[in-house]
Amino acid sequence: MIAEDVYSPIDVPEMDIAAMDGYAVNVEGLEKYGKLKVVGKSFPNTVELPPIEDDQAVYVTTGSPIPPGANAVIRIESARLDNGYVTSSLRPKPGQDIRPLGEDFRKGDLLIPKGSILTERHLGLLLRANVDEVEVVDLRSCVFSTGDELIPYYVSDSGKVRDSIGPIITSYLKRFGTVEYLGVVKDDPHELERVLINASLRCDLILSIGGSSVGERDFVKRVVSRLGDLVFEGVNTNVIKRCGVGKVNGKAFVSLPGQVVSTVTSFHEFGLHVLETLSGLKLRKVKEVELAQDLEVKHHMDSVYLIKLTNHGGTPLRWGVGLYSELVKADGYAIFKRGRKYGKGERFEVKLFI
Known part of the structure; x- marks a missing residue:
């Protein structure tokens, strides 16, 4: 996820360029003379072109600079070259088949707003704008699920229930940086304490899934209260009521309920708020x-x-x-x-x- 607004340092294209293969001409000159003398050629790597008179034309290929004085391109399909002079079966309009300076974007234009997810398409945009570096959100998150009945999602065992919720949360978090899936922690307060302490040493954000209620074997919030600070341990709203937020060794912690709808909605209601605080971005829509x-x-x-x-x-x-x-x-x-x-x-x- 991009952590800053990205602006273009240049105009693209940097000059008027040909949108088609053909001949760069002055429309008024073509109407006046009927045929124009071809005085040069322009290719995409052409650096300098002298201006043309209104009775002259320059051969151009797609992407090549338009010479000063020209205001349209005769497409090669409608052009006829005879003894160094070009004529056209069609009359172009001013600006026809020319990509003007800054047609795509202008210097100072906002290319990518902060909070956007960087995609493959953005790479081409950034390179075309000569932007080599952008600031991204680089949080390190740790996620684990709890429950004696669970096994990690990547393990197959017909006698156990695979963790089907942990991968949802890890997938959400990948857009904000690096995510470490810590697997499944048993309903044991000593094991929970060990995992939470280790996670707090290497992660900016810790999220647990399950064990957030008030049952006999729901230890997560009790352990967090002992290790750090449990800011709140629930709200008076169905589905998300068991979510909790706190800190472990100064690191942000979110306790998510263990039922999938509760997990995902609690993550969006409370987890995104924590991520907004850590990243400085507006994430909730x-x-x-x-x-x-x-x-x-x-x-x-x-x-x-x-x-x-x-x-x-x-x-x-x-x-x-x-x-x-x-x-x-x-x-x-x-x-x-x-x-x-x-x-x-x-x-x-x-x-x-x-």
Whole structure:
């Protein structure tokens, strides 16, 4: 992820260039004389070209500089060369088949806004603009899941449950720098303490998945409270209520719930906030849409619903904290007030997935 606005130091193209093979001419001269004397050639590596008179033309190839005095290109298909003079079966208009200076972008134009994900397409843009270096977010994150019933996602064992949530979070975090997947930690406070201390020595951000509730074997928040500072350990909102945020040895820590919908929405609600603080970037995005259908919130607390965006607005998906099949349909989520009935067409805010 790019950590700074990137501006162009140059105009591209740096001069007027030919968009097609043909002859650079002055339109008024062509109309006046009918045929023009070819006085030179221009190629993409041509450095200097003398100006042409209105009764002259220069042969050009695609990407080559346009000589001063010319204001159009006769395409090779419509040109006829006879005894050093060129004529055209078509009459070009001023500017035809010329890429003017700065057509793509001008010096000082914003090329890539900060917060953008650097892609292969950006590489060509940066090289064309002669930008050799850009500042990127370079955070080191550590992720682990907890649970005696789990095994790492890369291990296959029919008697165990593979960690299917850890890879989701590690994939999100890769855009912010280096991610280390620490595997699965057993529900043992001493093992959790060891992993958390080691992670705090080499990571800027630590995220755990699971063990965030208040059950007998949910040790994560208790261990973090002992090692560092648990800023908060939950909110009064369904689905994301068990998320916690704190610090371990001064390093940012986020405790995510162990059910997949809860994990992903909690990451976006709280994890992105932490990442914004660490990176200095604005990462969370929202969109206001109309409700595509009636909705009644029957829960006893405010609730998170996954939302699918369509041309008709936002559609709440089937509610549940562990529904993988619903999560893949969703474009984001919304928080609705408890005990309320929402009518079709009512406007609400969708928090978009990154």
